[in-house]
Amino acid sequence: MKGPAPLRGLSPLFLSLPLNHTDTPPVSICEAAPVPYVSSWRTEPTSQSITEDELGLQGRRPSCRPPPQLQPMPKREGFKKVCRTEEESPCPFPGLPSGVLEMRVKEGSKIRNLMGFAMARMQGEKAGSGEGASSAGLRQVVFTGSGRAVTKTITCAEIMKRKVGCLHQLTKLQYKVVKEVWESDQGGASEMTVHRTVPSISILLSKDPLDPREPGYQPPEALSALWEDKDGAEPAAPTCKRPHVAASHSSFLQPKRLCLGEGVSVLPPH
Amino acid sequence: MTEPRNPGMSSAPQVNPAHAESSSPAVEMDPVEYTLRKRLPRKLPKRRNDVYVNMKTDFRAQLARCQKLLEGGGHREICIHGLGLAINRAINIALQLQTSSQGALQLAANTSTVELVDDLEPEDPDEAGEPMTRTRNNSAIHIKVFYPEP
Missing domain, CATH: 3.30.110 (Translation Initiation Factor IF3)
Structure with a gap:
């Protein structure tokens, strides 16, 4: 992953954000320009398509917040997203035929x-x-x-x-690296490229x-064997440390079943 | 007890209005008269190196917990589990662990379906409403984060 690239012209508060420890992966800003306050991008008058990742990931961002005085100033945030491209990431399955x-x-x-x-x-x-x-x-x-x-x-x-x-x-x-180009509304030449990394699954x-x-x-038919069947029918294993350190993945399922007796309400209700 | 099965993946109690007006009394459901209670997921395996990710605990705390297990706890592998909305966070934690280890850690992800049970309890006990349960499915992920055997 790219570390935060040299950041010029950004407010010091923004610099001090602990980017690596938020829910969102780090964002590196390439071309310096005033940074719009993230959560207020939604209030933009233009209904430019702000897609999934922005709303989802940035909505959670405010735990580390930029200076609040940026918030009520719509002029500062006059940025429009011009384009959004997903950079080609290497195919996670090498050796896959191309016609899949x-x-x-x-x-x-x-x-x-x-x-x-x-x-x-x-x-x-x-x-x-x-x-x-x-x-x-x-x-x-x-x-x-x-x-x-x-x-x-x-x-x-x-x-x-x-x-x-x-x-x-x-x-x-x-x-996955997503490149976004943001452009200023006021016709200024200021343009900003944001590289954002979003988790992806294949x-x-x-x-x-x-x-x-x-x-x-x-393997097939490993259907939810991880979570279901075995309704506490087995004696609780005294030691729940891994019974066998396994190199092969199939044994990934095995130790879990051994310990089913002990796990109660680990997750809060969803 | 009736058990109308709701195959949808939605977490909200989607009561179809047309459904409620249907003549069959067994299926009749008025959303006003029932409280929906979500039961906890079924029993879960819990070893020292199992981490269940949720959306209530602070993200950094959960990440730090995983790091501690791998570095301080002396575990060669941990399992990170996420259900539903927490899948994203589980993946994020796993990928950040891998990134910060400079590639020393490997990920092996498995997916599964978890059956969840909702209870529908009548608000007013004097009414004729029967308590009901509904089952629905949700997706889950289990990520093994491990140091590969040399």
């Missing part, structure tokens, strides 16, 4: 649309009308999503696993076996 169906899940995507399309392609029955012969369906599909779409991405993959069955899964996490689902040694591999 990639479902890019966005925050506003409807699950029924995504699943309707993806299921049709995977099952292959309905695809016959458009493409002709390919009735067997695809062997693999990748779901990717970043920022606030991560949850939806996982949900899609989980639904597909349940519906199709016998799917091997490989999950990868990485930061889930490969495959009908063919995958390498089980790869980190993030999940």
Whole structure:
């Protein structure tokens, strides 16, 4: 990840933000310009599309706050986002054939649309009308999503696993760099480029076996074995330290079940 | 006890108005007369190196806790779990741990579905309302953060 690049012309308070310890990953600012106060970007009169990551991540930012006097001054914040590009990140699955169906899940995507399309392609029955012969369906599909779409991405993959069955899964996490260009409203030449890193997830689902040694591999039918079955039926293991230090990922599931007896209400209600 | 199954992933009690007007008394649900109580997720595995991420605790505290386990606690691996909205935060913590370790740590993520139970309790006990439960699903992530074996 990029560390905070040399910051020129920024208020000292902004500089002192503990960027690395907030919920949002660090942001580095390239071209110096007055920095708009983040949470007030929403109040911009222009309804320029402020997309998922901004609202989601920045809404939580105020725990480390910039100087409050910036807030009631709309003039200072006359910045418009001109463009937003996601930088090409390396494919998390090396060796994947190029023709694989990639479902890019966005925050506003409807699950029924995504699943309707993806299921049709995977099952292959309905695809016959458009493409002709390919009735067997695809062997693999990748779901990717970043920022606030991560949850939806996982949900899609989980639904597909349940519906199709016998799917091997490989999950990868990485930061994705998003470049944004902001421009001043008042016609000044000031322009600002912001590099933001958002967490993203890529889930490969495959009908063919995958390498089980790869980190993030999940065999088929590991269906929620992590959390369910075994209703405290087993004696609580006296020591809950890892029974065996495991190199292979399959044993990831094993120690958890041993300790089911002890865990009570660790999460608060959601 | 009726158990209308709600397959949706939404966390809010989505009571369809058309549904409520339907003639069948068993399915009748008036949102005014019921309180929705979300039960806790089912029993969870809890070892020393399991970290359950939530959205109430301060992010830095949770990150620091993970760092302490890996550095001070002498654990070679920890498991970070996140459910629903906390998935994002779990991923963030895992990626920040990996970044700050300069690549020494590896991540292995698994996903799962967790079945959650909501209780619908009638507000007024004199009314004919039966207490009901509803189940719904939510997604979860389990990230193993570990030092690879040399």
